[in-house]
Amino acid sequence: MLFTSYGFLLFLAVVLILYYGLPRRFQWPLLLIASYVFYGASGIGNLCYILATTLATGLLACKMQDVSDAQSKWLKGKGKEASREERKAYKQRMKKKRWRLLLLCLAVDVGMLAVVKYTGFAVSNLNVLIKALGSGRQLTFFDIALPMGISFYVFQAVGYGIDVYRGKYRAEENLFRFALFVSFFPQLIQGPISRFDQLSPSLFAPHKFQTRTISLGLQRVLWGFFKKLVVADRLIGAVGMLTKDTQTYEGCWVVVGMFLYAVELYADFTGGIDITIGIAQAMGITVQENFIRPYFSKSVKEYWNRWHISMGSWFTDYIFYPVSVCKPMLDLSSFSRKHLGEQAGRRAPVYASCFLVWAATGIWHGAGWNFLVWGLSNCAVLLVSQELEPLYRNFHERFQVAGTFGWRLFGVARTCFILCCLRTFDCYRDVPLTFRMLGSVLTSWNWGELFSPGRILELGLSWADYGVVLLGILLMLGVSLWQRKGSVRGQIAQKPYWVRFALWLSLFFMVIVWGSYGIGYEASQFIYNQF
Amino acid sequence: MRRKEGEPVGGKDIIRNRALRIVVSAAVLLAAFYLLQRLFMPKYMSSVVEGAMIAEYYGEKKDHDVIFIGDCELYENISPLVLWEEYGINSYIRGSAQQLLWQSYYLAEETFTYETPKVLVFSVLAMKYDEPQKEAYNRMTLDGMRWSASKVASIKASMTKEERFVEYVFPLLRYHSRWSELTKEDFQYFWKRKKVTHNGYYMRVDSLPAKDVPKGRPLGDYEFGEQAWMYLEKLTDLCKKHGVKLVLVKAPSLYPYWYEEWDEQIKDYAKEHGLAYYNLLEAADEIGLDYQKDTYDGGLHLNLSGAEKLASYFGNILAKDCGLSSRRGEEALEQSWRKKRELYNGEALRQMDQQEKGSFTGK
Numbered sequence: 001m002l003f004t005s006y007g008f009l010l011f012l013a014v015v016l017i018l019y020y021g022l023p024r025r026f027q028w029p030l031l032l033i034a035s036y037v038f039y040g041a042s043g044i045g046n047l048c049y050i051l052a053t054t055l056a057t058g059l060l061a062c063k064m065q066d067v068s069d070a071q072s073k074w075l076k077g078k079g080k081e082a083s084r085e086e087r088k089a090y091k092q093r094m095k096k097k098r099w100r101l102l103l104l105c106l107a108v109d110v111g112m113l114a115v116v117k118y119t120g121f122a123v124s125n126l127n128v129l130i131k132a133l134g135s136g137r138q139l140t141f142f143d144i145a146l147p148m149g150i151s152f153y154v155f156q157a158v159g160y161g162i163d164v165y166r167g168k169y170r171a172e173e174n175l176f177r178f179a180l181f182v183s184f185f186p187q188l189i190q191g192p193i194s195r196f197d198q199l200s201p202s203l204f205a206p207h208k209f210q211t212r213t214i215s216l217g218l219q220r221v222l223w224g225f226f227k228k229l230v231v232a233d234r235l236i237g238a239v240g241m242l243t244k245d246t247q248t249y250e251g252c253w254v255v256v257g258m259f260l261y262a263v264e265l266y267a268d269f270t271g272g273i274d275i276t277i278g279i280a281q282a283m284g285i286t287v288q289e290n291f292i293r294p295y296f297s298k299s300v301k302e303y304w305n306r307w308h309i310s311m312g313s314w315f316t317d318y319i320f321y322p323v324s325v326c327k328p329m330l331d332l333s334s335f336s337r338k339h340l341g342e343q344a345g346r347r348a349p350v351y352a353s354c355f356l357v358w359a360a361t362g363i364w365h366g367a368g369w370n371f372l373v374w375g376l377s378n379c380a381v382l383l384v385s386q387e388l389e390p391l392y393r394n395f396h397e398r399f400q401v402a403g404t405f406g407w408r409l410f411g412v413a414r415t416c417f418i419l420c421c422l423r424t425f426d427c428y429r430d431v432p433l434t435f436r437m438l439g440s441v442l443t444s445w446n447w448g449e450l451f452s453p454g455r456i457l458e459l460g461l462s463w464a465d466y467g468v469v470l471l472g473i474l475l476m477l478g479v480s481l482w483q484r485k486g487s488v489r490g491q492i493a494q495k496p497y498w499v500r501f502a503l504w505l506s507l508f509f510m511v512i513v514w515g516s517y518g519i520g521y522e523a524s525q526f527i528y529n530q531f
Numbered sequence: 532m533r534r535k536e537g538e539p540v541g542g543k544d545i546i547r548n549r550a551l552r553i554v555v556s557a558a559v560l561l562a563a564f565y566l567l568q569r570l571f572m573p574k575y576m577s578s579v580v581e582g583a584m585i586a587e588y589y590g591e592k593k594d595h596d597v598i599f600i601g602d603c604e605l606y607e608n609i610s611p612l613v614l615w616e617e618y619g620i621n622s623y624i625r626g627s628a629q630q631l632l633w634q635s636y637y638l639a640e641e642t643f644t645y646e647t648p649k650v651l652v653f654s655v656l657a658m659k660y661d662e663p664q665k666e667a668y669n670r671m672t673l674d675g676m677r678w679s680a681s682k683v684a685s686i687k688a689s690m691t692k693e694e695r696f697v698e699y700v701f702p703l704l705r706y707h708s709r710w711s712e713l714t715k716e717d718f719q720y721f722w723k724r725k726k727v728t729h730n731g732y733y734m735r736v737d738s739l740p741a742k743d744v745p746k747g748r749p750l751g752d753y754e755f756g757e758q759a760w761m762y763l764e765k766l767t768d769l770c771k772k773h774g775v776k777l778v779l780v781k782a783p784s785l786y787p788y789w790y791e792e793w794d795e796q797i798k799d800y801a802k803e804h805g806l807a808y809y810n811l812l813e814a815a816d817e818i819g820l821d822y823q824k825d826t827y828d829g830g831l832h833l834n835l836s837g838a839e840k841l842a843s844y845f846g847n848i849l850a851k852d853c854g855l856s857s858r859r860g861e862e863a864l865e866q867s868w869r870k871k872r873e874l875y876n877g878e879a880l881r882q883m884d885q886q887e888k889g890s891f892t893g894k
Contacts, residue, residue, distance in 0.1 A: 464711035501556055501559075508560075512703060512704070513571075513707045518707070518708065519666060519698075
């Protein structure tokens with residue numbers, strides 16, 4: 001069920017009416033039923049995956065909690081009489097038990113994700129290897145359709161399992177409540193990847209009907225629809241053409257494709273998250289923000305702190321930190337210090353962890369070499385910038401430009417350019433082709449084509465469409481600038497009623513009139529839904 | 532009692548103000564939606580006028596002896612004015628482009644809620660289609676219908692896979708993409724549209740001789756589809772229920788090709804159900820049709836001369852076989868048809884004049 005389909009709007013309307021119409025104690029069970037109906041609509045078979053994740057993680061987390069509780073009880077009771085060594089040995093034993101349970105939980109969750117998402121990729125690479133070794137045999141595999149949102153809910157469940165293992169919070173004893181945490185329908189398609197301790201208080205709390213909350217939520221949904229339908233979906237055809245017909249669209253067209261894809265991706269993903277957060281808000285539920293004006297970032301590092309925040313923090317908390325302090329990394333650190341010097345010794349584990357995190361980030365986005373190379377390229381840019389830090393410092397000491405508007409603007413433009421270049425791996429989905437296309441920007445000097453009449457219209461967009469895209473970009477830019485002073489909807493809410501009404505009514509009709517929906521437009525799923 | 536300055540606004544005032552705001556806001560929203568919808572809906576005035584035909588019926592006085600229901604084989608081939616003038620038959624053509632059988636059925640059902648004609652003439656070419664065809668043609672028939680149970684059923688029966696019912700309820704959701712294609716016509720005919728037909732007849736005075744009309748290519752299966760049969764059956768029952776005589780016709784259009792096997796099936800059906808069936812294609816010589824002069828598009832449709840010849844011929848059938856008596860002399864009808872004759876002549880002259888000047892575009 002697409003967020004932008006009539007069916008979803010009807011579904012949402014029914015859920016909202018029931019949500020506030022039923023006694024409040026039924027609100028979260030209603031959401032659970034709605035979430036399963038929503039997920040079931042993507043394919044009844046897909047329910048097996050989400051049920052498996054929920055049952056495995058929910059039950060094993062409870063088991064981990066039981067072990068922790070038993071440990072606490074023992075330490076407060078019999079453990080008081082035990083010697084220090086005995087207490088230590090007992091704790092170790094219990095930790096090991098929890099560890100085994102966590103491993104089992106990870107094996108089920110990550111194993112399932114690996115099978116459905118990466119088997120095809122792994123087998124096709126193995127076949128290439130087998131062929132290279134001269135064997136005529138080839139492995140066969142079933143091509144399993146990727147269940148909707150699996151990368152998101154599996155990560156959410158895994159994060160919960162690790163948090164319970166770490167004792168960050170208690171496991172949820174009610175399996176149905178945990179099932180809702182995993183399947184909450186607004187965030188099922190493309191995140192954010194929520195944490196249980198952040199989402200659960202408002203998810204399970206009873207919510208009173210409040211016009212203000214509902215209208216603020218629906219306003220955000222409307223803004224999300226504007227980004228998705230008016231801007232992102234309008235650009236799909238053009239971006240598709242630029243990246244598919246690589247013979248025709250070389251040189252300057254690669255740059256055009258990079259720019260248009262940057263706009264499309266931003267409008268699509270942030271638009272989708274706006275819809276998610278807006279729906280949740282309309283139900284009184286707080287879902288964490290996933291973006292903080294990412295295209296205003298002045299460095300790639302800053303960008304990754306402001307783009308898909310929930311994913312970045314997930315990788316930091318559950319991969320980067322544990323990997324950085326794991327035994328092999330500590331060994332690597334000692335080895336490096338001993339053989340390469342103090343500086344290198346300090347950097348080696350950080351670099352290795354970074355490498356692992358970005359390789360994982362890349363492969364999480366999709367089972368393909370292009371995603372892996374994209375992830376590692378990000379890693380390389382981040383590490384190189386870090387290494388060049390002293391150089392930047394020297395530069396800023398000599399030239400007092402830091403903090404000036406011009407320098408900040410330069411930083412933003414440079415970051416955008418670097419990220420656009422990196423995203424070409426995502427656009428072309430083929431590593432050698434991406435390098436060839438990027439190279440063609442320098443070798444095929446065809447900028448004149450941009451100004452030849454008709455060429456730009458061959459992309460399937462009329463001048464009127466370009467005008468709407470431009471207006472959309474300006475609106476998104478304006479809203480982002482306005483956001484720096486606080487919530488835009490909050491600021492609009494301070495205006496007189498008829499001003500507010502005129503603003504939202506205009507936005508509503510912009511979506512209705514300019515939206516890319518209905519006959520003649522291909523209904524498109526959100527880009528991040530593919531990951 | 533007036534509220535003193537600084538005194539807090541009372542609860543009732545707040546509720547009244549809020550209610551007023553909600554009502555006004557909703558009214559503004561609905562009005563804006565309605566106006567935009569009206570603006571974006573195609574007007575079908577200067578091109579593809581076939582889309583404007585269905586709606587014209589509602590402006591008529593509904594007292595017809597004969598209702599023709601079907602596609603271009605009716606609305607371009609027979610002149611109701613001649614039927615009136617020569618036989619005193621008051622008729623109307625509820626025609627639209629590529630009108631599918633279930634659309635004809637629901638149009639007939641709707642028509643019977645307004646009036647009960649003595650005869651319903653149905654063009655059997657529609658039997659060749661057994662499933663929804665093109666959204667554009669659906670729209671030309673369905674958008675013009677007034678809301679009724681018949682319209683709802685017709686939409687449901689006609690929708691292609693990509694169509695959504697909600698887009699018929701709110702056509703703005705379908706036509707919003709016309710925002711960059713709006714023309715002067717959309718503003719000119721925003722409130723009121725001009726008539727494009729003469730009692731449902733779409734007039735063309737130009738001529739294009741029929742040459743090399745292609746023979747129909749052999750078909751794998753000549754049997755009409757189940758859906759088509761089902762709706763023909765329903766149409767027969769509907770007419771029976773209302774005491775309306777159903778007459779089946781195949782118009783004298785040379786193309787699309789009308790197969791012998793199709794003709795046999797219709798003959799058998801008509802015989803089985805005691806219906807009259809006229810294959811006017813076979814009667815072309817008797818009608819006096821000259822396909823070198825009486826068609827404007829090489830034999831697909833008749834021009835004014837052909838349509839008048841056919842009306843003259845078919846009027847005789849209606850009068851004799853269907854027992855329709857002349858209503859000439861009924862003052863109200865005489866007056867109404869006199870006005871229609873003026874418009875008819877005016878349109879014919881306009882087209883001929885444009886033809887002479889070489890600026891005739893067919894519209």
